Amino acid sequence: MKKTLTFDQRCHALLAQIPKGRVSTYRELAHALGSKAYRAVGQAMNRNPNLMKVPCHRVIKSNGEIGGYALGADKKRELLLEEGIQVETNGRIRLSKYLHPYST
DNA sequence: GCTTTGACACTAA
DNA sequence: CTTAGTGCCAAAG
Numbered sequence: 001m002k003k004t005l006t007f008d009q010r011c012h013a014l015l016a017q018i019p020k021g022r023v024s025t026y027r028e029l030a031h032a033l034g035s036k037a038y039r040a041v042g043q044a045m046n047r048n049p050n051l052m053k054v055p056c057h058r059v060i061k062s063n064g065e066i067g068g069y070a071l072g073a074d075k076k077r078e079l080l081l082e083e084g085i086q087v088e089t090n091g092r093i094r095l096s097k098y099l100h101p102y103s104t
Numbered sequence: 105g106c107t108t109t110g111a112c113a114c115t116a117a
Numbered sequence: 118c119t120t121a122g123t124g125c126c127a128a129a130g
Contacts, residue, residue: 007127026112030126037126042111047128061112068111076111 007037008044012054014102020055021084022100023093027062032102038062046070058083058100064092 005013010033018024026041045056048070057079061067066087069076077087085098 030112035126036113036124038112039110039125040112040127043109043126043128044111046111056111059111063113066111070111073111 007033007035007040008047008049011041011044012049015054015056015059017102018055018058018100021098023058023060023080023085023095023098024100024102025060025062025095026067028099028102029059042068060093062095064088064095066091066093 011029014029014032015024026038029041030037041059045054045059046068049056051070057069057076059067060080066073066077066080077091080087080093085093087093
């Protein structure tokens with residue numbers, strides 16, 4: 001039995017901690033892992049970890065923009081609205097209000 | 105084991 | 118505000 005958890009897997013783990021109606025950013029996520037692999041974090045999502053298991057749609061850019069999504073950024077925006085997350089007319093999200101604070 | 109690929113971040117102009 | 122360029126890291130080829 002080995003863990004050898006890949007960077008991606010660790011991202012999924014943190015992602016799973018994000019409650020509904022809350023979001024996180026690629027930067028925060030990477031920072032929580034003690035890395036600056038902002039890009040790698042996104043990679044983990046794009047590789048479709050488990051859309052049913054990991055709330056990939058709750059991860060946005062550090063500047064508040066929606067960012068991308070494997071199923072389309074538009075779809076992602078819908079999901080976020082479903083979560084009760086308001087999106088500014090400029091297509092941005094107020095991080096100061098929805099950003100999930102990690103325990104670490 | 106080096107090269108390519110990205111759902112990003114940051115700075116400068 | 119936008120555009121362009123550079124830096125960053127891990128996974129896949």
